[in-house]
Amino acid sequence: MSLVLDPAAQDLLFREARTANTFTDEPVTDEQMQAIYDLVKYGPTAFNQSPLRITLVRSPEARERLVQHMAEGNRPKTAAAPLVAILSADNEFHDELPQLFPHFPQAKDAFFSERPAREGAALLNSALQAAYFIVGVRAAGLAAGPMTGLDFEGVRKEFLDDDHTPLMVVNIGRPGPDAWFPRSPRLTYEQVVTTV
Numbered sequence: 001m002s003l004v005l006d007p008a009a010q011d012l013l014f015r016e017a018r019t020a021n022t023f024t025d026e027p028v029t030d031e032q033m034q035a036i037y038d039l040v041k042y043g044p045t046a047f048n049q050s051p052l053r054i055t056l057v058r059s060p061e062a063r064e065r066l067v068q069h070m071a072e073g074n075r076p077k078t079a080a081a082p083l084v085a086i087l088s089a090d091n092e093f094h095d096e097l098p099q100l101f102p103h104f105p106q107a108k109d110a111f112f113s114e115r116p117a118r119e120g121a122a123l124l125n126s127a128l129q130a131a132y133f134i135v136g137v138r139a140a141g142l143a144a145g146p147m148t149g150l151d152f153e154g155v156r157k158e159f160l161d162d163d164h165t166p167l168m169v170v171n172i173g174r175p176g177p178d179a180w181f182p183r184s185p186r187l188t189y190e191q192v193v194t195t196v
C-alpha cells in the first residue's frame with residue numbers, strides 16, 4: 001500500500017529478480033543496451049558527475065581475453081553469457097563536469113583538481129550507477145550477474161587505461177536452467193534501520 005510502483009514492476013525489479021548464474025543463448029541486442037542506458041542515466045550522482053563507463057564485451061576474441069582474468073568459479077558463466085559488460089569508474093570525469101553541471105561550472109576546479117579527490121568521488125558515484133545499471137538490466141526483462149571475483153589490474157590493463165578503475169563485470173542475458181542458488185535471507189528493517 002505504501003509503494004506507488006506497480007506490484008508487477010516491483011517483482012520484476014526486486015522481489016523476483018535474481019542474480020543469474022546460467023543463461024540461454026538468446027542474444028542481448030545493442031538496442032536493449034541503449035534502452036537500459038537511456039533509462040538508468042537519470043539515476044542521481046554527486047554534481048551529476050556520472051563517472052560510470054561501460055565496456056560491452058561482444059566479440060569472441062575479447063570474451064576470451066576477459067575470461068582469463070576472471071576467478072576460476074566465474075569463468076564458465078562469463079564465457080557463456082550472451083553479453084558481458086565491464087563497469088568502470090572514469091577518474092577523469094571532471095572533464096565533462098561543465099557540460100553535466102552547467103549551472104556551477106566552477107565545480108570542476110573547485111572540487112576536483114586533485115586526482116585523489118576525483119578517485120574517491122568516482123568510486124562512490126560509479127558504484128551507485130552500477131546499481132542503477134543492474135536494476136535497468138532487470139527493467140529490460142533480463143537477468144544480471146554482477147561479479148567482483150576477478151583480477152582487477154589484469155582487466156584494467158587488458159581493456160582500460162590508467163584513468164579508469166574497473167568496478168565489476170556483469171553477465172547479462174535471459175536466465176538458463178538452474179540459473180540461481182536458493183534465495184539468501186536479507187536483513188530485516190529492524191536490523192538495518194535506526195531512527196534518531
Ligand SMILES: Cc1cc2nc3c(=O)[nH]c(=O)nc-3n(C[C@H](O)[C@H](O)[C@H](O)COP(=O)(O)O)c2cc1C
Pocket residue numbers: 017018019020074145146147148149150168180181183184
Ligand atoms: C558487486 C557484486 C559482486 C559479486 N561478485 C560475485 C562473484 O564474483 N561471483 C559470483 O558468483 N557472484 C557474485 N555476486 C553475486 C551475489 O552473490 C548475489 O548477487 C547475491 O548473493 C544476491 O543473489 P540474488 O540476487 O540471487 O538474491 C556479486 C554480486 C555483486 C552485487
